[in-house]
Amino acid sequence: MHKTGNVVVEGVAIGKIQFLNADYEEQIKRYMTGTEEEEKKRYQEAHTLAKDDLDSLLEDRDSLSENEAEIIEAHQLMIDDITFEDAILGYIEQKMSAPSAVLKAVEDFKAMFEEIDDEYLRERQKDIVDVGNRLLRKLLHMKEFSVVGADVILCAKDIEPSIMAGLSEKQVKAILLGSGSKTSHTVIIAKAKGFVTMVGVELDETEIADGDDIIVDAVKGEIILKPSEEELNRYKEQVQKQEEQRKYLMGKAKQPAVTTDGKEILVSANISRPTDMEKAVEYGCHGVGLYRTEFLFMESAQLPDEEKQVAAYRSVAEQAEGNLCVIRTLDIGGDKHCDCLSLEEEDNPFLGFRAIRICLQQKDMFKVQLRSILRAGLYGKLAIMIPMVTMLSEILETKQLIEEVKEEMRKENIPFAEDVPVGIMVETPASAVMAPLFAKHVDFFSIGTNDLVQYTLAVDRGNQSVSYLYDYFNPAVIHSIHRVITAAHEAGIWAGMCGEMAGDKLALPFLLALGIDELSMSASQAPVVKEQIRNLESGICDVDKILSLTTTEEVREYLQLSLIHISEPTRHAQ
Secondary structure: EEEEOOOEEEEEEEEEEEOOOOOOHHHHOOOOOOHHHHHHHHHHEEEEEEHHHHHHHHHHHHHHHHHHHHHHHHHHHHHHHHHHHHHHHHHHHHHOHHHHHHHHHHHHHHHHOOOOOOHHHHHOOHHHHHHHHHHHHOOOOOOOOOOOOOOOEEOOOOOHHHHOOOOOOEOOOEEEOOOOOOHHHHHHHHHHOEOOOOOOOOOOOOOOOOOEEEEEEOOOOEEEEEEOOOOOOOHHHHHHHHHHHHHHHHHHOOEEEOOOOOOOOEEEEEEHHHHHHHHHHHOOOOOEEEEEHHHHHHOOOOOOOHHHHHHHHHHHHHHOOEEEHHHHHOOOOOOOOOOOOOOOOOOHHHHHEEEEEHOOHHHHHHHHHHHHHHHHHHHHHEEEEEOOOOOOHHHHHHHHHHHHHHHHHOOOOOOOOOOEEEEEEEHHHHHHHHHHHHHHOOOEEEEOOOHHHHHHHHOOOOOOOHHHHHHOOHHHHHHHHHHHHHHHHOOOOEEEOOHHHHHHOOHHHHHHHHHOOOEEOOHHHHHHHHHHHHHOOOOOOHHHHHHHHHOHHHHHHHHHHHOOOOOOHHHHOO
């Protein structure tokens, strides 16, 4: 029997299915409610146990990806949120049982998230559900979920992010979800762990039971229930080829990405923490194209001091082995929880008080970060990248502040790197339009396609009603990228890209033809992208032809045709 679903992480997996279901309602029916004081005590005990769980998950931090650590830390903040706890205790005082009080508080918070227009932020309601479920399991004395056996295909309507973070890549081969989107924390973790993943999958336990054989073909978007011996053998060959390809790519991961006509493209990493550098180096990334420094600021209720920031940036620089590391200055706003900045909630945070706008209004904080980057520049090659730029004045004012902190450190006899390049992240239509002017005042451009597409097309990419419009092959976006790279090269500066488009196989011919200098992405994508570059000629497609196309479909079709005669990397994996 065959089922279908939507592919999130491509690949093929064979294994035994295991369903993940937790019937909290049935357990709550059996719960014996005590007095108000007893229920409060039970809640506090459950709270302590749940916190201990999250602390334990973070103990072996080096084994976690940047996204896993970020999500678990977010859950730590949520479980200690005073408003959430007050709501639970308030419902207990209204004579509710502790489990019912937790459920009611979770529903209240979910309702608040539902009111938010942004789909990405609405997805965060799943995190409060995750935290609530963890508290429920402690209150109801339920065992934590565990994977049984090896080669497991895990199936659920949804999986709590903290459970996903604890799954072992040695046991789990694929994830099948009934719900979920590409922006959900659950799916983000699945990607980071490399699980073959599909969403929109509806499996009936009357059709297949725990322990039955199952094949997941997340290339075709198919699932085969109780496969025949012939189907198993056929797919085992595919899995073997997949593993051979992986080993082949990892064997070449540290080789340069040079096109067939001799053009080298730097493939670098997007990171959030210094600990991410281990994987970046392992996967052959050429330095860092995007260091998201906001996570330093989100870790604590206090602003990170200069020494803490210097240590973080220095660690990244030293691990990069002499390659350039681009440090993006604080890119945070009302859409991200950050206690140390006490930002007010905004109706539309993506168009509000964020990134460089905050930094230029809180100059003392900004100067500390700039000082830290310049000081850390003594230990490797660092660059400063300004996010969310819309006006020349933002560039000039930032450069003036850099000169101010340099002069201050000279007077204080503090050593620092004098020649740290300054660039901007091109992610707004304003910066794309003004690229020829901005290029005269910076050392590089890095195109952030995720926001550039969203702002250019006025599309919330997480909103399912309009998600079909979110596409970086839209001619408006294509023309913007062409304008930015052309402006950079005419001004004699380099141009890179750090959004999702940077790792898209279909986009590579166009980006190479434009003369892109650098591509930055999640470290795990680098070996595949580098091999694809090695199999391409930089002039494989006609830029003028692409710019003459009038629809997204025409652009995609042209690029697909340009790739038809290019051999896949698997051809070499012998």
